[in-house]
Amino acid sequence: MSIVIDTGNRIAAKAAIMAKPDVVAAYPITPQTTLVEAIAEYYAKKEFTGEYICVESEHSAMSACIGASAAGSRTFTATSSHGLLLMHEMLHWAALARLPVVMCNINRVIGPGWNIWVDENDSISQRDTGWIQFYCSSNQEIYDTVIQAFKIAEHANILLPVMVNLNAFILSHTSMPAEIPEQRTVDDFLGPYIPGWKLDIENPVTFGNIIGPDSYIKVRYAMQQAQMQAKQLIPQVAKEWKKHSGFFHGDLIEYFECEDAEYILLAMGAIGAESKIAIKELRSKGHKVGLARVRVFRPFPTEDIIALGKQAQLIVIDRNISVGNEGALFTETKAAVSGIPETSVQGYIAGLGGKDVTYQDIETMVEKAMTGKAAHQLWYGVEEDR
């Protein structure tokens, strides 16, 4: 075991190569570039001995991963923002063909209105592709999640691609310490990828055939079943990883000061991490508040959120907006607790376009929600600028 201080991107790259993928295919985009370039460095130094290919677009990157995965390879890629959007149809393909590709996505704003800072509209807009989605909040969590992502994706009951999201710059380019286990530990934990079926000349199979309505609905049903099973498997895999590495990341939700909380804040990504400071501050003022940091957005942790809704009033901060409706976490949280009569859910949209969301901002949002004066969903940082 060693402790390294490095950026989220470089830690993600370290995790990716320690999982020993057979194929990495990528196309550059800020702020993902330094992740793939770290892999390129390992490749150049022969510390990563899989195939590494620089392709001509993100559509090609995901296509190459799909081909490699179908041929039985462990595959990894990384992208961000417009790159992720250009992959869109191949994201569906990978999931429908049940190919366990693992990808890091660095959450970045979508243009125009060109901007390279963080928000989560890129990955949230891909939530219906069938990919499992994680949102990290520290570099240690990035490391642990990338390793576990391979285990989850390749599990015989799951066989779905996994997207590990990290917020642009706040995580991708910020150095933090992370404990990196020995290669042996990762090898023992992951083992090789043994596909249930693959492109094999000895035993030919085909992927992506034409199928009629009776079969197609079953394909979707099976994907849904796999996602539901992942809710159980994700914490199990985390526990297993803890046995190997000593670290626990984690459940579908990370709970902080929730035991006696009367108000619980739900947030994802870096806002989730910043919220811990806000919660401490609010507690020091005597407020019974807690934080539920949603780590896994797909599968959606409905049962856990119902439990929270039975205990406390919920406040949601979204760094994304489904224009024409609401923030995605807000909508899905409300849907989860809709059967619980006394629960109220207040929502905020904050931090779009990389606008800073500090712990003071979070305190302000929570305090306002606690007065009961907050509207159904408010935009934080728009009114105040007027």
Added chain:
Amino acid sequence: MPDDLSTSAENTWCPGCGNFGILSAFKKAARKLEERGIDREHLVICSGIGCHGKIFDYLRLNGLYSLHGRSMATVQGMKLGNPDLKVVAFAGDGDAYGEGISHMIYAAKRNADITVIVHDNGAYALTAGQFSPTSEKGFKGPSLPNGSVEEPLNPLALMLEAGASFIARGFAGKIDHLSDLMVEAILHEGFSVIDVLQPSVVFNNTYKEYNERTAIIAQTPRSYEDAIRLAKDKGTQVPIGIFYQVSKPVYHKELMGSWNPVRDKTARNDRLKKIKEIL
């Protein structure tokens, strides 16, 4: 020097970047075009994403800041929307010959009446120096520290094969020559492309090489075969100038004749009259 074609945007290109030469050449070209009856309102620009794309911010002209690899597709729509416009797409080599290469091939194939100016620096500059479709074999960058194992594309030969009706190469260090090429390309009716050798002082500084090796083509090759031969020439000199120009039917005219959806739109009253007739 700020002038009437400049904007208030702060220029963030590195000092000495070849993009400055392209910007100056384009401003000169825009003025020459005005002298030849093409006013600024009818010159519309579009750019991709990359260092080159910032030219959009620095030119006081109408247009649209498109996506990485898509400016060539966007201007085709502009042209069809209003064929009276002269439309120019700025693109990087990553933009034009990587992410958006299909748009180049199809614009050439259908002889879309657009002009594409490719800032060819043999690198993905904005994303910090990765190898690109025109990087030389062996090019070392952060995505390939041991060097690229791929042969570069030959964009001029590719565009010739695809059916482009105007093909030129310019050099960002020869501004007057480049500006003349731009004028010719924009006046040309049909698909015109200028591959501009653009030194990136940070990631691929080719000033010395191109200052020494570029040579203006004495006469535009007369035949397609001669043009291909010149495009594939790997001699010590790097020819710049017009490689090929031919007159061919253009896409919007094949599609719509002389009809212009903006100019020839049915007047409101006539439309209402027609609706009444139908009703």
